[in-house]
């Protein structure tokens with residue numbers, strides 16, 4: 001399958017994963033995964049529970065430096081770069097369970113990553129702009145425990161995108177949200193993508209992932225079994241079987 005379909009497929013390659021694998025003890029959670037992502041793309045990375053999506057994300061983010069294979073990000077081999085060094089190069093992720101600093105206000109939660117990255121210039125203004133981008137400016141001085149679930153997801157997105165990442169991996173940003181809340185997060189992700197951020201969406205909410213993605217890559221039991229235009233991928237027997245558990 002060609003992969004990129006009629007998406008902006010001729011853009012610069014932002015990410016190239018080659019033969020990525022990860023073992024936990026004797027168990028291969030991920031095996032031989034190749035993936036190419038181009039600038040501006042909206043890619044859905046799907047697969048049943050336990051198929052390796054988060055493991056792939058953790059390998060890419062630098063959490064598992066002992067993985068097999070290699071990543072090149074904007075042409076640079078990531079090698080043993082730490083998660084922090086990868087973030088500085090424009091790689092961002094959200095976590096399945098938002099992890100705000102519970103003792104800090106909403107705006108302080110954004111100022112911390114900005115300061116950590118050495119962006120001391122006007123961090124207050126920049127942090128407020130980030131919150132405006134996710135419609136949370138009105139809650140800037142609240143504590144995370146005062147936020148609703150969808151507001152926490154929006155804060156997580158603001159935290160992840162405060163440094164203007166080149167590539168954002170949104171890992172189950174919509175789990176447990178209502179239909180209307182899923183639409184809120186989708187709208188934010190579309191907005192980020194329109195502003196130039198390449199996005200990999202890892203999601204079980206199929207309505208959202210099919211609406212969002214120009215391309216789908218499917219993992220089953222740690223291997224990539226499909227990669228291409230959503231309609232074609234979802235019609236593939238291997239994908240149907242994986243989802244129907246046959």
Ligand SMILES: Nc1ncnc2c1ncn2[C@@H]1O[C@H](COP(=O)(O)OP(=O)(O)OP(=O)(O)O)[C@@H](O)[C@H]1O
Pocket residue numbers: 024029047048049050051052053054055056
């Ligand atoms: N730190 C770990 N130690 C041992 N096994 C792990 C570890 N992390 C993941 N696994 C196993 O690796 C496999 C892939 O897990 P992973 O979390 O990557 O799947 P996933 O596709 O993200 O699942 P989900 O959709 O449920 O989040 C699973 O069998 C999981 O139990």
